[in-house]
Amino acid sequence: MTIDSKPWWRRRAGVAIVALVVVALVAALAVGVPALVHHQSEKGRLSVGATRSGEYSMGDGYFAGSYRLVVPGAQISVNVETGRQASTSDDSADGYERLKAPESGLLVHLDWRVARLGVAGSDHLGDHPSTLRIRSKDTSVVAGRATAPKQATYSSEHRTEKLVALPGDVGDVKLEVEFAGRSQTVSLLGGRRDLGSFASLYGARTDSNRVVSMAQDQPTDPGSEFRWFCDALGGTVTRTPYLDRLGWAPSGQQWVLLRGAGYRFSEEAATWRGGNGVAYYSAAAKPIVSVTIGGTKTGGKKTGSKKALRTLGRPTTQSQGGVTKRTANYVFSVETGAEVTTVVDVRARLKRTTRDVAGAPAHSTMRLRTTTTYPADYDPTLRGQR
Numbered sequence: 001m002t003i004d005s006k007p008w009w010r011r012r013a014g015v016a017i018v019a020l021v022v023v024a025l026v027a028a029l030a031v032g033v034p035a036l037v038h039h040q041s042e043k044g045r046l047s048v049g050a051t052r053s054g055e056y057s058m059g060d061g062y063f064a065g066s067y068r069l070v071v072p073g074a075q076i077s078v079n080v081e082t083g084r085q086a087s088t089s090d091d092s093a094d095g096y097e098r099l100k101a102p103e104s105g106l107l108v109h110l111d112w113r114v115a116r117l118g119v120a121g122s123d124h125l126g127d128h129p130s131t132l133r134i135r136s137k138d139t140s141v142v143a144g145r146a147t148a149p150k151q152a153t154y155s156s157e158h159r160t161e162k163l164v165a166l167p168g169d170v171g172d173v174k175l176e177v178e179f180a181g182r183s184q185t186v187s188l189l190g191g192r193r194d195l196g197s198f199a200s201l202y203g204a205r206t207d208s209n210r211v212v213s214m215a216q217d218q219p220t221d222p223g224s225e226f227r228w229f230c231d232a233l234g235g236t237v238t239r240t241p242y243l244d245r246l247g248w249a250p251s252g253q254q255w256v257l258l259r260g261a262g263y264r265f266s267e268e269a270a271t272w273r274g275g276n277g278v279a280y281y282s283a284a285a286k287p288i289v290s291v292t293i294g295g296t297k298t299g300g301k302k303t304g305s306k307k308a309l310r311t312l313g314r315p316t317t318q319s320q321g322g323v324t325k326r327t328a329n330y331v332f333s334v335e336t337g338a339e340v341t342t343v344v345d346v347r348a349r350l351k352r353t354t355r356d357v358a359g360a361p362a363h364s365t366m367r368l369r370t371t372t373t374y375p376a377d378y379d380p381t382l383r384g385q386r
Contacts (some may be wrong), residue, residue, distance in 0.1 A: 046099055046102060049140055051163065053161065054161055054372065056088060063084065068185060082108050112143065113160065124312050128180045134175055178186055181245070230266060233370065236260060246331065250333065252336055256340055260329070261327060267324075268322070272364075274358070282351060292308075293306060348365070352365055
């Protein structure tokens with residue numbers, strides 16, 4: 001029997017084993033190294049639709065913009081920055097995070113807040129939250145919901161930040177705000193808007209210098225012996241497409257909210273002077289108030305006067321120093337942006353409060369009127385896009 005004295009690795013069988021091991025190692029490296037590289041390249045990559053809350057900085061930000069979207073009684077201010085990479089501003093070992101956009105996608109950082117607009121009538125718009133969404137291609141992500149604070153403020157307490165992973169490029173991205181079941185959008189690139197039911201909240205505003213008010217607070221007869229110490233209060237007008245309890249105005253129409261219309265009466269409502277005598281009068285009963293609205297439609301056609309659809313809230317009565325003020329809020333429906341004229345008529349029965357004065361009647365009727373015309377505020381954006 002012959003014993004092979006060669007080392008095992010030089011034997012034919014040993015050579016085969018070594019060859020197999022080498023092949024296995026090469027194969028493992030061929031599979032493992034790319035897998036490891038791929039794993040490292042995918043680390044921190046977000047899937048489409050994923051979100052992160054908080055403050056992030058864009059490592060390669062290539063687009064930034066600011067947008068203002070208006071809803072009844074409030075506005076949403078949004079700062080946007082996009083990129084392929086984002087990291088937290090906290091660079092501590094425990095808090096640092098680096099994120100990547102989806103393949104063929106991008107990261108969008110939103111910094112937004114809702115602020116109450118200090119407009120008359122905002123207390124009749126309800127406390128409906130505004131929902132901010134961001135859309136790209138077939139993906140829509142809710143960034144958050146917020147209700148405007150009770151007062152006009154830009155406090156950081158109402159600020160929200162969120163990072164969103166989306167498909168596509170910045171040209172595909174739109175911001176969308178929903179309020180009371182209706183939406184409006186704005187594109188990040190170019191700022192093209194689809195305003196929908198919110199169109200009348202943008203663009204032109206009524207020029208207060210062109211508002212014309214005329215008051216009939218004395219007898220129409222310049223030779224009358226009476227002098228009145230009362231007023232018909234014309235109030236102020238707010239136009240809005242939405243009011244709480246009434247909802248959205250019909251298509252092509254908007255609500256006109258006439259606030260503070262009514263009267264102001266002195267206890268000594270009137271005097272009569274004739275000959276050598278003076279007589280004093282007060283209201284014999286609660287004055288009767290009539291409020292109507294008319295105007296001009298687009299194209300110049302006049303509209304007939306119509307009464308209010310309803311009164312919002314209860315009338316308010318204030319008395320001080322012998323003067324009583326009573327007002328209410330009235331709602332009308334008019335063509336969007338049209339010129340409107342409000343008419344407040346006050347009729348009061350007067351009774352004489354002094355002894356007989358020769359020629360002074362025991363009773364009289366006082367008729368007060370204030371007419372106010374608000375010019376049209378039509379704007380091309382009322383078509384809903386710009």
